[in-house]
Amino acid sequence: MAASKYSYFTLNVLLYALSLLSVTLAGVTIAFYNGSPIVFDDSMGYFNTLKHGMVSHVRPSYYVDVFKWLVGPRPFYWLVLQSLFQAIVLHLVWSLIPSRLFEGAVRRALILSAFVLFTPLGFESSYLMPDFSGGLMLLTAAATLAFWSNTTFKIKFLLCSFTVLFLSFHISNIPLLVFLLIAASFSILFSRGVCEKSWEAVIVLTVLAIGITLSINLRNVQDLKISSPAPAGKLFAFARFYELGPVKEYIQEGCAQKDVAPSLTYFCDAHTKIPEDWDAQLLLWHGDSPFAAFRETSDERYLSWRDLRTQVSPILEAAVVRSPGAFAYAFLKGGWEQLWRISLSDAFGFGREPLHMHNHLVEAVFSKSDIARFKSSKQYQQKFPMKELTVLYTAAYYIGLLLLVLLIRISTSPEQQFFLCMLLVGILANALICGGLSGLDGRYQLRVAWVPLFAASLVLFKWRFPPRKHS
Numbered sequence: 001m002a003a004s005k006y007s008y009f010t011l012n013v014l015l016y017a018l019s020l021l022s023v024t025l026a027g028v029t030i031a032f033y034n035g036s037p038i039v040f041d042d043s044m045g046y047f048n049t050l051k052h053g054m055v056s057h058v059r060p061s062y063y064v065d066v067f068k069w070l071v072g073p074r075p076f077y078w079l080v081l082q083s084l085f086q087a088i089v090l091h092l093v094w095s096l097i098p099s100r101l102f103e104g105a106v107r108r109a110l111i112l113s114a115f116v117l118f119t120p121l122g123f124e125s126s127y128l129m130p131d132f133s134g135g136l137m138l139l140t141a142a143a144t145l146a147f148w149s150n151t152t153f154k155i156k157f158l159l160c161s162f163t164v165l166f167l168s169f170h171i172s173n174i175p176l177l178v179f180l181l182i183a184a185s186f187s188i189l190f191s192r193g194v195c196e197k198s199w200e201a202v203i204v205l206t207v208l209a210i211g212i213t214l215s216i217n218l219r220n221v222q223d224l225k226i227s228s229p230a231p232a233g234k235l236f237a238f239a240r241f242y243e244l245g246p247v248k249e250y251i252q253e254g255c256a257q258k259d260v261a262p263s264l265t266y267f268c269d270a271h272t273k274i275p276e277d278w279d280a281q282l283l284l285w286h287g288d289s290p291f292a293a294f295r296e297t298s299d300e301r302y303l304s305w306r307d308l309r310t311q312v313s314p315i316l317e318a319a320v321v322r323s324p325g326a327f328a329y330a331f332l333k334g335g336w337e338q339l340w341r342i343s344l345s346d347a348f349g350f351g352r353e354p355l356h357m358h359n360h361l362v363e364a365v366f367s368k369s370d371i372a373r374f375k376s377s378k379q380y381q382q383k384f385p386m387k388e389l390t391v392l393y394t395a396a397y398y399i400g401l402l403l404l405v406l407l408i409r410i411s412t413s414p415e416q417q418f419f420l421c422m423l424l425v426g427i428l429a430n431a432l433i434c435g436g437l438s439g440l441d442g443r444y445q446l447r448v449a450w451v452p453l454f455a456a457s458l459v460l461f462k463w464r465f466p467p468r469k470h471s
Contacts, residue, residue, distance in 0.1 A: 015105035019112070020087045026113035027083030027125035028076070034384060036370075036377035037075045037128040075128055075370060082132050083125040086116070089136050089162055090454070092155070096147045097416065099461040100468055115457070120393045121450040123344065130169040134176070134447035137166035138426040139455070141177055141205060145184045146419035148201035164208050177209050179429035184422055236438040238312040239280035241319070243439070244330035250319035263314040266290070280439035331436035338435020339428065342394045342449055343442025344386040393449060400452030401427070407459050416459050423455050 031037050090112050094102060102108045116122045124132040144159040151159075167177055184202055241247040248271070254261055255268035270290035274283065283289050320327050378384040404424055411417040427448055434444035 016091075019105045019109040020084070020091065022109040023087035023090060023112045023116060024080065024083045026116040027086055027122060028079045029117060029126070030122050031076065031079050031126035034126070034378050036374040036379065037079055038123065038126050038379060039128045039374070078128065079126055082130070085162075085165075086121060086125050086132060086136060087112075089140060090115075092158055092162070093139060093143050093455075094458065096143055096151065096155070097419075097458040097462050098467045099458070100465040101461045103468070115454060118392065119396045119450040119453055120342070120446050121454075123389065123393070124447065124450070131443065131447045133166040133169035134430065135449075135451045137163055137169075137177065138180070138423065138430070138448055139451055140166065141180055142419055142422035142426060142455075144205065145180075145201045145422055146415050150415065160204060160208070163205060167209065175433050176426065176429050177205065179433070180422060180426050181206050181209065183425040183429075187418065187421060234313050234316055235284065236280070238316045239283040240334060240437060240439050241316070241327065241330055242283060243278070243280045244334055246323055246326040246330050247316060247319050249326075250322060251315065261314075261318075263311070263318070266311065267315065281441065284439075331432065334436040334440065335428070335432035336435070337440050338445055339431035341435070341440060341442045341445050342390065342397055343446070344390045344393070345442070393446070396453050397445075397449040400450075400454070400456055403456035403460065404452045407456055411459060411463075413459075416462075420455060420459065423451055427452060 091108075094108070094112070102111065116125070121132070121135070124135070140159050140163040144156070144163060148156065163177075181202055238247060242251075251264060251267050251271050254264045255271075260268060267290065273288075274290070278289075374380055404420055404427075408417055408420045408424065411420065430448050431445060434441070438444065
């Protein structure tokens with residue numbers, strides 16, 4: 001009898017491992033099809049700074065060490081690792097919303113693998129950057145909040161651990177999680193006792209978010225002594241609100257005054273040279289941008305970011321005080337535009353320049369064998385089906401959003417309804433934070449574009465194919 005139970009357990013473990021392997025391989029299929037990991041200029045520029053001993057300002061030290069260790073010798077190793085993370089989370093959340101359709105390891109593996117292949121998740125896991133962490137952090141945080149009261153300690157531990165892991169991959173996840181926690185707190189407050197035990201989850205995740213925020217800020221102070229130029233930073237906000245109008249109007253009016261404020265002196269001359277059609281990304285990174293003068297004055301790239309922030313902070317703060325309504329409107333407008341923006345050309349990061357113009361970065365980062373593989377890839381030779389995949393991913397995203405809203409209205413399960421609501425809040429928060437404070441970029445929303453369809457499908461499958469009752 002004991003041997004029979006042991007054999008049954010061993011078989012289940014083996015089948016589960018094969019299911020994980022199948023979904024993991026599905027996650028790197030696009031990279032294999034491309035002939036190389038999907039890269040863009042930030043991927044290579046970021047790794048190049050690490051290779052020369054510069055510390056990242058928005059990554060924890062363990063992430064930096066693992067990234068250097070894996071990407072240096074073999075970039076595909078990094079893809080397998082992040083694809084494995086994705087596979088574990090998909091199986092974990094699947095276990096919280098079981099369905100008869102998912103019974104059996106083979107069927108589960110086929111369905112989850114198909115989902116990865118035909119949604120943006122398959123692109124994210126073939127991408128040589130940590131963008132995959134945004135959607136996974138959102139999914140694990142929402143699952144923790146919604147299903148806290150009816151899950152085992154093991155599931156709670158895994159959900160919280162993955163939330164922390166994905167949160168720490170990028171500092172721009174912090175405002176997203178804080179937004180989600182605030183929304184969850186209000187939802188619980190007005191739920192008339194439903195999911196009241198989720199307060200424990202809110203407290204746990206709030207403490208974790210505060211702890212990680214403090215640790216990253218302390219690391220900045222000790223190692224870099226600068227402020228981060230991350231999407232939640234003032235530099236990005238300055239550029240975005242210049243593009244949307246409020247900062248530009250403030251500079252124009254301030255420079256027209258008889259006594260020009262000292263903080264405006266530099267930009268009074270510089271802003272007249274900025275083309276009207278420039279967006280926030282060009283203002284930040286173009287060689288002819290006013291920001292370029294600051295970046296070129298210092299041999300230490302990150303010190304120049306500090307100088308830039310010092311220059312733009314008083315302008316941004318004064319402009320907000322002067323016209324808060326205009327900033328609120330611009331923030332919402334930027335978020336609304338970002339909500340519907342899905343584009344692989346933005347994710348590649350080479351929309352304005354041919355890939356071969358970045359050969360110096362390619363050669364600085366990759367080994368000789370990897371350089372040859374990369375230069376023979378479909379991405380490098382401009383044969384990658386960007387338009388076709390953009391259409392497919394956009395359709396999956398829009399269908400997922402529609403299903404998410406419909407299921408929130410008709411679901412009879414408080415936990416599932418709460419789960420879907422939190423995800424919808426997270427999708428909106430991601431658009432507001434990135435589109436309102438950073439810049440309009442299809443890559444930002446692509447990070448979470450797979451989440452609505454995945455979550456809605458799980459709830460829909462459970463409603464249409466409820467799990468069998470075992471006597």
